[in-house]
Amino acid sequence: MVRHVIAPVEELPPGTRKFLTIDERPIAIFNIKGEFFGLLNRCPHQGAALCEGPLIGLAQSSDPGEIEYTKLGEIIRCPWHGWEFDIRTGQSYCDPRRFRARAYPVNVEPGSAVVKGPYVAETLAVSVESDYVVVDL
Ligand code: FES
16 A cells, blocks of 8 residues: 655645546545545446536435435535435445445645655754645555
C-alpha cells in the first residue's frame, strides 16, 4: 500500500470534492461534514464519471406518505442513469448485492508527518502547521 498526499485540509472545505488520478485510476476525494472519503470516479453500472454527479440525501419511508430524508450530502447520484451510492461505503441503493462503487480510505495526517525534504532547511527551523489529506492505495 502506498500513501498519496492529496492536499492541505484547507483546500478541501466541507461539501467540496477534488478530482485526481492516482496510478492511472480516476479518483475523487470528498469532504463530507469534515470527514474525508475517496471514491473511484467510474460508475459500476456503465462507467460514467460517477463523482461528477450531484450530492443528495437518502429518501426513506416507513409508512405511506411518510418520507424521511436522511444522509443529506452523503449520497451521490450518477449523472448518466441516476443510480445512487453512499459516499462513505460505495454501497449502491439501486442494486446493493451486485453493484458497489470502489471506495478508498482517506485519512488526515499532521503536516509534520508528511511534509519532508525540500521544505526543511538545513540551517533554519521550519514548522508545518497544516494537516494534509492522505489516501492509501
Ligand atoms: S453509468 Fe452510472 S447509473 Fe448508469
